Amino acid sequence: MPVLCRTGCGKKAVLKRPKTGDALCKECFYHAFEAEIHYTITKGRLFNNGDSVAIAASGGKDSTVLAHVMKTLNQRYKYGLNLMLLSIDEGITGYRDDSLETVKQNRDDYEMPLKILSYKDLYGWTMDEIVAQIGRKNNCTFCGVFRRQALDRGAAMLNVKCIATGHNADDIAETVLMNVLRGDIARLKRCTSISTGSEGTIPRVKPLKYTYEKEIVMYAHYKKLVYFSTECVFAPNAYRGHARALLKDMEKIRPSCIMDIIYSGETMAVKEDITLPTQRICIRCKFVSSQEVCKACVLLEGLNKGLPRLGIGKSSKAKKMLEEYNAKQGHTTIKETMQYLDNNYTNIGNIENCLSNDKLCKSRVCKVSKNNTQLINISGKCNNGHCSGQCKNNQFSKDKENKSNTKINILLEQYELSETSNNVTVGPSHANILNATDLDNLYPDQDEDSCSGTCGKMGSMQIGF
């Protein structure tokens, strides 16, 4: 006995909506699904007429549905948006190479321009190469940190107002839960906001924030949208995997729990005496960071120095590693080591000096700077005043000039400061925890130290956006 659509349209229902429990037919489902996203967009004032918007496209279900719906709504409600696709090629053989084919299909299907940025071009390393260095344990940290910055860079190149990502309600509930489980108050506070990014960053918006994963998959299925669904070939994130499984189990019993967790995350208040890291600009790459040197730069430095674990975990660990490194190199003080590393860095943006520096040139950095003008352009762009003005880095590079600190001193602070960087006024145990997570908190947004996409999802199987 077929169930009829609840709206009384007389058609046969095809699905039960998890959010409301309503049985709807295909047409009424499409209408409800799209109308809710339109409501989310208008209520949250995510876009302004005439904006250019980059859709972060991974080829997976969420970004494919997002691209489809954005195109549909843009036409139907005359948003007047200039939509484009932005993809990051992490360089993961057997995963991203295939999914990028799907993104190219999206480009053709939705007639949107597509920009693909690769880790190899931006950082000189593919994820395959990084995993060969670091192993499979912490690779998601690299991937997440690099992707976040890569999206910012891509958005700056495309000169867009904002980046729309495909995070769905289930993803956000999962992130709330994860941040609670990790005691990560800074992220807990911001992870539910529909639009993130402060001055200096290109905002991320989440039009699918209140859209259930089940509905996204059903929509893609009935609309016959082609998406890519293979798990990342690299490490599972077991902790996230468990949180995800828990959430799915609870959703089965009470589907509204997804919305309820998001609501809890949105309304939870953080005690006033907890001071949260403030955002600033990385002195190296000029992208937004909560520390003097952003996590992407620290990680990249580690890779290029053969210290791939630098920047993973506690700052005290990084300090210890640098001490060992400096002993090996024959430097006597951390200061000397930092100077060494810093000189090395300066050379990245400086082709002429590149060849003259013996050990440095063995690292990939030199090769990169020779071959890849893109990287140099990025760091040179704002200082040289070539950027379109859209790039907010301009104002920050001025700020930087005003500071009389040398890079070395700042870096020294970065690594030796761990005992004094205590910006917390709660009990001692808490102070330690927050301090320990300092290095992990370098980014303002989503949780970048784990894969936000496929990773950690299927069982303990487990990249995306």
Add this chain to the structure above:
Amino acid sequence: MSGLTVTLQFSGGAELLFDKVKKREVELPALEKFLPQINKTDWSLRELLVWIKDNLLRERPELFLQGDSVRPGILVLINDSDWELYGELDYKIHNGDTIMFISTLHGG
């Protein structure tokens, strides 16, 4: 009662657990022969999952099944409609039915 012919489809990544085959037609034996102990003659989805586990599931059954049902996060469509509208595990299978399993567990 003789066997039934049904079409099974796996997608959204679920096919990876089934030799990457997305669509197959299978013939189910008489239920009395397959599961004599339960004393039933009519196939329901509950028994179909047992049959799938015994005959088709190649690896990591825990990624597809949980308890006597599918793992939460795997959507089931009966003749292209949500199984939640049709009694889920208690749905009585008819000859010629198409049962589809879509995993939502992969990233996007």
